[in-house]
Amino acid sequence: AQSVSQHNHHVILSEAASLELGCNYSYGGTVNLFWYVQYPGQHLQLLLKYFSGDPLVKGIKGFEAEFIKSKFSFNLRKPSVQWSDTAEYFCASSSGGFKTIFGAGTRLFVKA
Amino acid sequence: DVKVTQSSRYLVKRTGEKVFLECVQDMDHENMFWYRQDPGLGLRLIYFSYDVKMKEKGDIPEGYSVSREKKERFSLILESASTNQTSMYLCASSSGTESSGNTIYFGEGSWLTVV
Numbered sequence: 465a466q467s468v469s470q471h472n473h474h475v476i477l478s479e480a481a482s483l484e485l486g487c488n489y490s491y492g493g494t495v496n497l498f499w500y501v502q503y504p505g506q507h508l509q510l511l512l513k514y515f516s517g518d519p520l521v522k523g524i525k526g527f528e529a530e531f532i533k534s535k536f537s538f539n540l541r542k543p544s545v546q547w548s549d550t551a552e553y554f555c556a557s558s559s560g561g562f563k564t565i566f567g568a569g570t571r572l573f574v575k576a
Numbered sequence: 577d578v579k580v581t582q583s584s585r586y587l588v589k590r591t592g593e594k595v596f597l598e599c600v601q602d603m604d605h606e607n608m609f610w611y612r613q614d615p616g617l618g619l620r621l622i623y624f625s626y627d628v629k630m631k632e633k634g635d636i637p638e639g640y641s642v643s644r645e646k647k648e649r650f651s652l653i654l655e656s657a658s659t660n661q662t663s664m665y666l667c668a669s670s671s672g673t674e675s676s677g678n679t680i681y682f683g684e685g686s687w688l689t690v691v
Contacts, residue, residue: 498679508619508666508682514589537669554618556680563634564670564680566611 466491468557470567477545478575485570487529487539487555498556498564499529508554514538525535525546525549579603580683582667588689595654597686599667608650609634609668609680610642619666625650657690664688 471486489495497510512523519531529540538555552571558564583598601608607626610621611634621634623642631642639661643651656662664668667683 470618500680500682507684508668510679510681513679556619563621563624564609565621568616568618 466559466563466565467554468565468567470553470555470570472570473568473572474573476573476575479547481574483540483542483545483549483572485553485555485572487538487540487567488536489538489555489557489565490536491557491559493559496558497529497531498558499523499527499538499540500556500566501551501553502554503551511540511553533559545572545574547574550574558575578626580630580669580681582665582683582686584686586689589657589690590680591652591658591690593654593657593690595657595679595688595690597652597654597665597688599650599652599683600648601650601667601669601681602648603669603671603681604647605669605671605681606647607670608644609670610650610652611639611666612636613664613666613685622665637687647662654688657688659690662688662690 467490469488497514500508501511502508512521512529515522522528527542552569554569555567580601609624610622620636625631625644641653665686670679670680
């Protein structure tokens, strides 16, 4: 069955530190991959997605993610985090059908 | 902008009550979903619908049912609420087309507490 694993449940960083959140998916066929973000008190929103083409995907607010097919990974990165990046981040995959599978989420706390 | 609206942000219900959570989307999306979000478990799919009157079970359908009588509206029903159904419920929709890449748009969520 399709599954998504996020490596860290909680991450605490200082401002200006670099961020990398790990995500691995299990499906071996064609996939769409997503990172969603939920800021405190707000609804989930799309951060970025990989659909096809360039495996390095750039999203909003300076985030990027790299799709590495051989490693079944789609890690999220940001070179320098800000206090406003404090949020919960969800990796998700869709195999092209209707169903999207989400990881357990990673809570990021950025110290000002 | 896509808007997914959930009728109630916060509800408190008693064990055994029948609970209705309503969701409306305004982008003519074919697909609609109900998830529950619990700490450490992420989002788990309860039910989804890919067309009017069509529904499919997700990963955790037990204790829930759904209704989709109109394309824009997708209701989640707890026939007899139990305390283990205390959670945040998220409604979502997607167009399901290749060009959209199955991007899902979420509502703000409904916090349900069953006492």
